Amino acid sequence: MNHGASGSLVWTAKVLTLFPEMFPGPLGLSLAGKALENGVWALESVDIRSFARDKHRSVDDTPFGGGAGMVMRPDVLDAALTATAGPPGTPGRGRAIYLSPRGRVLDQELVKELAATPVVTLLCGRYEGVDERVLDAHGLEEVSLGDFVLSGGETAALCLIDAVVRLLPGVMGNVETAGEESFERGLLEYPHYTRPAVWTDGQGVERSVPDILLSGHHEKVRAWRLAEAERITQARRPDLWNRYEAGKKAEGQIGKRGRRRGPKPE
Template sequence: MTCSESPWRATILTLFPDMFPGPLGVSLAGKALASGLWALEARDIRASATDRHRSVDDTPAGGGPGMVLRADVLAAAIDAADTGQSGPNDRPRLLMSPRGRPLTQSRVAELAAGPGPLIVCGRFEGIDERVIAARELEEVSIGDYVLSGGEVAAMVLVDACVRLLPGVMGKHASGTEESFSEGLLEYPQYTRPQEFEGRTIPEILVSGDHAKVAAWRQAEAEALTRARRPDLWAIKARQKRPKSTTDG
């Protein structure tokens, strides 16, 4: 990164800005943050409230339990975060939501290659649907379960992106030879000691034959994916299937 380039930047809109950087402030992400390889900004949604109570939510239209984040307050928070940027559509705007599209390694790679996202962390029963449409928020899910809020999910997404930024990991191969990078789960890993409680490292891995090691790892990755993630294996199988000569 040259001096004229801006670092990858994550802007978090949350009711609890003190939750950040949290885990993002330690280990690889924390070291990269301290060295300026990326930047983090946690903004309080309540700062955009207009009444003296700093209200950000209201009861659901149509009735029901819980509260809903107001469209006007959240839209103002998003607009304030965009102030001074190159344009309203310059950065991806994400909403961490259990109803969003599942986060994938390919989407993470796309986000890591860009300027960095603005991430909205929902709370309560959710946010007003109108602000999702009006501010073109991309809903993203990290799994089929419900959290107390979007903050932990945002940390997951940011961590996944940061580790792919140039200079963050020690070896470039560390980011390419791992689960999901090629549509497969990662092969088993071993290290010293040679024997542990009667279990030894597979002989092929200490043979010094790099071609055979690569073939073993590929076969193990395929076997694990086939057994544990048949959904991923089905996609991989379709990609490997030769196109019909009668097509077109």
């Protein structure tokens, strides 16, 4: 576990991978990179192959039952996980995650949970995956970016870490920005515009910024942005829209119950 200059705990990502040179990669640039350099968060990349015990440093073998591809060995992964995160039940072990297409889909709620966890250990699989017994022995959570398959867990780990780091205190310059982004209110984000107010595109068509954004009326701008976020969410993500609508109805019911149970006016 890492500590900052003040002695306080620093959010730490420990990444177990066959390609440690992929880290920090893009995480070493822009806001995440500056925060890493300033000790706001810490990154430990661990080479799984260094835990292999044979002369060929083998980390995989053929699957029992036959089939194409190779499977990462349980003994090698167990040694890597134990050395990096400690055995299951170790105090301060944090969350241990295996990036897998069959896992819980990464969403903003999970990102917030992970941002509140001091240490997150990420196991990046390769080949056909890892021996199931390792997942059971170490109680690894499985997390997915979505319904598609990557060549390995490294790309998914980079995305997960990036999503978490930008929520850490001191990383984003404008603290209001995070609250306005997609998914924070259960909605997709509203459209953005900047100068020039009137822009002529490559086909010669003039395109203007909506008048309301030039009005200087902050309440009307907020209302417009909410309406646009609702419109876009309803059109593009019916699943999110239905959840948002259900949440609003539930809040309304709670409000009604609260009013009914309140004291009667004298």
